[in-house]
Amino acid sequence: MGLPFELGRVILAAMYESLAQLLLQHDRIGVISHFRPDGDAIGSSVALALALKAMGKEVHLWNEDGVPARYAFLEGAELMEPLPAAWPEGMGLLICVDAGDWKRLGDAAMAAMEAAPVKVNIDHHDTNSRYGDVNIVEGGVAATGFVLYRMFREFGVEITPAIATALYVAISTDTGxxxxxxxxxxxxxxxxxxxxxxxxxxxxxxxxxQEIPLTTLIVNREVLNHMVVEEHGMLSHYTMEGGTRERLGITMEDTKDLVDIIRVIQGVKASVIFEQLDDGRVRASLRSKDPRVNVAEVAQRFGGGGHCMAAGIRMRGELADCRERVLAALREVLRALPGGRA
Ligand SMILES: [Mn+2]
Structure with a gap:
């Protein structure tokens, strides 16, 4: 957390204490994670929901996009409920996991959760905006599942096989x-x-x-057929033209990790997937494999952001035009590398 180790631990202990106090005061608790949830978001929120239930709490588990099929096997995933229209009357406490910012809950979830009287933020993102009344944030550690694991051990929570499995999935997926x-x-x-x-x-x-839906394989085939590798093999990109999702019978969920397919190519230093979103904007997902190629810096030039090695942009404009502007910026960075060919 950017603080000397001991001070960080003291603050964390104080935050544990604050959460313990809240758990004594509240018996109806909401648990939510970020939209388009990954294994850490689902694993962490399921593990927390199970632990709270074991304490005798009435728990409501939410996510704007529900549980992805891949994680539906987790015991406790069946606790997931549709978002309420408004914050439930009389419920006092909301715990958000793996969401670095309040906005990461998603627009519908943000609106539904806004009136929560007390918010607790449990997370591991360096950039966490500390939007909670209590913030249990360990920036830079592997996963929110790991933050929870240490907290559960500290609190003496019984780690049942179901809780262990949910935490294991959280940590495993966030560490690749x-x-x-x-x-x-x-x-x-x-x-x-x-x-x-x-x-x-x-x-x-x-x-x-080791199991992926057929639709994912179909979209992977599309990417492999139409990807472009340029700049002497250092830059790979793919553009999902409008209508492709409908033609292939795939959803937004199927296009989530596409950039990983073209990122693995030997010699590639930067990869981008361009995609027209339903709201008319263009999304660019950028990845780097070389710390000297800072894709967050490139993303920021177009109003996006992220990490040095993984960043994203949502921009207005025509797909081909947005693509050319982002690619031009990346080519410039790649050409400036020592040994990069101008
Ligand atoms: Mn995470």
């Missing part, structure tokens, strides 16, 4: 299956502990990583 630099010894020890608590590792990995 324990491949990213956030995979510290502590993260591996947490994973080992969760496996000991009853995670069926083979079953979870098969469901999360």
């Amino acid at each position: 299956s324990f491949q990213y630099s956030s995979t510290t010894p502590e993260v591996m020890r947490a994973a080992a502990d969760l496996i000991g608590a009853g995670v069926d590792v083979q079953d979870v990995n098969r469901r999360v990583y």
Whole structure:
């Protein structure tokens, strides 16, 4: 959290204390995570909902986009409810997990949750805006599931097989299956502990990583057929033209991780997927594989943002025109690299 280690721990302990107080005062609790949820958002919110239920709380689990099919196997996923039209009468506490900012809940969820009297923010994003009344934020750690794991251990929450599995999915997916630099010894020890608590590792990995819907494969084929690799193999991109989703019979959910397909190419340093959104804007998803190619900086020039290695833009304009402007900016960055060919 950008503070000396000891001070960070003291603040965290104080935040645990504040949450413990709130849990003594409230028996009806809402739990929500960010829209277009990933494994950390679902795993963390399901684990928290199960832990709160085990404490005897009435829990309402929400997400603007529900549970993606891939995570529906989690015990506790069936607790997911449709968003309420308005904040439920008499409910005092909302806990948001894995959402770095209030806006990450999504427009409909933000409106429905606005009137929550007390908001708790549990997260791991460096850029967290600390929108909660209580903020349990450990910036830079592997996953919100890891933040929760440590908190559950501190609180003496019984880690049942269902809670262990949800936390394991959260940590595994946010570390790229324990491949990213956030995979510290502590993260591996947490994973080992969760496996000991009853995670069926083979079953979870098969469901999360080794099975994909046919629609995803169909859209992957489309990307491979039409991707462009240029700048001496350093830049890969694909544009999803209007009408493609309808033609292929796919949804927005199927186009989520497309950029990963063209990012794996050897020699590629930057990758982009361009897509026309339903609201008329153009979305560009940018990825870098070279820390010297800061895609967040490029995204910022067009009103977007993100991290050095992963960023996004939503811009107004015609698809081909937006694409050319973003590609021109990326080519410029790539050509400026030492050894980059002008
Ligand atoms: Mn996360």
